[in-house]
Amino acid sequence: MKPARADPRASRRDEHYILDLCDEFLGLKAVRQHSFPFLTGDPDLRGCRKPLPVDGFYPGLNLVVEYHERQHRESVGFFDDKPTVSGVPRGEQRRRYDERRRDLLPKHGYALVVLEVDEFTHDRAKRLLRTSEDQAVVARRLGIFRAP
Template identity: 50%
Template sequence: MTQKEKTICINQAVDSYFKRNHNESIVSAITLWESELTNHFSSAKTLRGFLRTLRDNNKLKEAIPSIDPCIKEKNTSWFFLKSPFIGNCFPPNGYTKMKQVNLSKNIKAKCKDEKYVLDLCDEILDAISSRQHRFDFLRGDAGTMLPVDGFYEKYNLVVEYFERQHSESVPFFDKRETVSGVSRGEQRKSYDDRRKTVLKAHNIELVIISFSDFYFDSQRRIIPNINNDKMIVKKHLQKHIP
């Protein structure tokens, strides 16, 4: 199958799945494959590989609007949302009840906060960011393209949301060793610095918005206050507001 044909199959599979499962609002890639796509992709791994190809070519969201990737420290978990929830991180009444979703609380909260902030940026800038965008010139130690949280081509602007791991020591994340032989904490700092240096060298502005800019709870998760949060984000994006 061609890339276009594969994309059509996935979009049709998502529609078919939710028509048959009325009470669900989110489905994992492996569940979608098992339910709808075994005749089109040889395995769930093949499906995920195709999604990564679209992502690396910055075509993912355009090709599959329902896609909702959740970026982990090392891997990406792939999910598809029922159409009314596209653009949100997790459906408010469906997500926590679904047995097939098995993410840690840290990952779920990180995705939720990051998307909350980027959604505010989209609204304020009147533009849709390319989420988890990859530049060919920005790569990690193993040669893989490093993602940025949101890229606004219109403004030549990258927005990064920094959760607590970027400013505090978090042993759960930081102690694990990477392929480079350094800890995750050391690698994260190195990659944060690399993004700043490389983006600047390519005349791309970087705006960093931290959890500490907002009201947050004991787990350093944002406590939403829309009006106040919009003011905070506007200060960061002031020069770009149309």
């Protein structure tokens, strides 16, 4: 049986699909788009910093799971070059924010697991094909967080 073809909005839903697999494996429900007071974006023109959400947070495990679609590794043309309110191109801002999460979350006692699109079966456009092997990837990456 052929997998269902992904539509152009698949990257957002791919994130939900991956977090659903994590929820199922861990037996817990992640808090989606959770923000921490110490994790903020660059200041805007008025000097205000907005919270940087994480994809999934498991409070009982002090675990944050991020799913990185292709734009975290590859340039996505027009969108990456567009300037942000902080004055840097969107692609550079994404790189900085990913680095900020990698740096600050562990410093505050949270484990961070980043699941990359390339770890999962995907098509040429890097949309997930949603195969049974995806569960094995999640199990391998999150195994140490699962209760015995």
